[in-house]
Amino acid sequence: MSTESQSGPRVYLETYGCQMNIADSQTVNAVLRRAGYSSAERPEDADVILLNTCAIREHAEERVLGRLSDLARLKSRRPELKLGLLGCMAQHNRATLVEKASYLDLVAGPDSYRRLPEMLRNASFDPAVDVRLDRGETYADITPDHDGSIRAYVTAMRGCDKFCTFCVVPYVRGRERSIAPDDLLREIRELAARGVKEIVLLGQTVNAYRHGASDFGALLRMVARVDGVERIRFTSPHPSDINDSLIDAMTTEPKVQPYLHLPVQSGSDRILAAMDRGYTVAEYCSLVERLRRAIPALALSTDIIVGFHGEDDSDFRATLSLVAEIGYDSAFTFKYSVRENTRAHKLGDSVSDEEKGRRLSELIALQEKISLDRNLTNIGQLFKVLVEGPARRGNAMLAGKTPQFKTAVFPAVEGIRVGATIAVRVESATAHSLICSLVA
DSSP, X not given: OOOSOOSSOEEEEEEOSSHHHHHHHHHHHHHHHHTTOEEOSSGGGOSEEEEEEOOSSHHHHHHHHHHHHXXXXXHHHOTTOEEEEEEHHHHHSHHHHHHHOTTOSEEEOTTOGGGHHHHHHHOSSSOEEEOOOOTTOOXXXXXOOOOSSSEEEEEOEEOOSOOOTTOOHHHHHOXXXXXOHHHHHHHHHHHHHTTOOEEEEEOTTGGGOEETTEEHHHHHHHHHTSTTOOEEEEEOOOGGGOOHHHHHHHHHOTTBOSEEEOOOBOSOHHHHHHHTOSOOHHHHHHHHHHHHHHOTTOEEEEEEEESOTTOOXXXXXXXXXXXXXXXXXXXXXXXXXXXXXXXXXXXXOOSOHHHHHHHHHHHHHHHHHHHXXXXXXXXXXXXXXXXXXXXXXXXXXXXXXXXXXXXXXXEOOTTOOTXXXXXXXXXXEOSSEEEEEEOO
């Protein structure tokens, strides 16, 4: 949120979860700034504290409830402080939340951010609650507050129509609705004028984007025409919605980077059917082969859930085999968490937490080895890297991303600035980064 004016109430906003939540928080900041609020750097300095939350996994909810408990101590010392919960967790568990966290002043779902100033004004003894889903709400007329980095997340579509049996997203974010290309391009042009070099288009199933005659491939081509934008990425596509238009855009538009996050979730046809994912292992592998044939430099990442209801050891072994066969560059791996209001909730949990942990550890160990092996093949190769800033471990090193979204670490030399695109040569590698030298 802009800090140009400090005369209004001060808001401290914490964000949990995915890039969609980050983008939503920037929209919340813009809504509140319009209403005269300014930002606070610390919760202790705020008049309003808001937590924007995720409901995808149980652990995320436990973490947020713990944080709310900590913040309630501030409120006990300053009763006038307003404390609110936003986002997917608010949508998913509003009744339980009001009961467990009776000190909350407001609870707002993802389609209610436009009403936050009104809700804050009206919050009193009883919390203000608005978790109505609105199929018409896209916030297209609100330009989110960007954080000033070289990468910006732009919401291209909201909601989801897939209804995978394990997933709560359609119930907390509503049905699919795409934002008009003109509104997206206006926002992206503004971001480019402010120095943003990389645009990441967001959606729960972003490649299901459709507005009039424009599909997602057409949208990528339109974004590629925006001056100042150097790199375009997107997340997360659904395998069932990968089509010729998207592949052609990735193949022919140099700004669209050769990286794809392609969630598989399981390597067992039986489990994929139980999850209602809409594809078989053979169909997924055929798609990967098609993508790699069209885009030889492509890097792939994925999502995998272990311990879904009914998953036995043979199903898990099938997942390990698929991971080895595909050779992902990286993977986000999770233990299955039963979520209320999903279609799989009534099935319960058939795999013990201990067994889920064992399977997850084995899967992570396999993926770590594959990631290292794939990164080692990059030694000696040249890449163009978009400089993001100091490397995490410092030591006079900078970091940035290759086109394949791999982290490259290289010496900090005078004259190299954040936002510059430089050439590097890979000298060594770990499972998570490429250690590079600079190329003149």
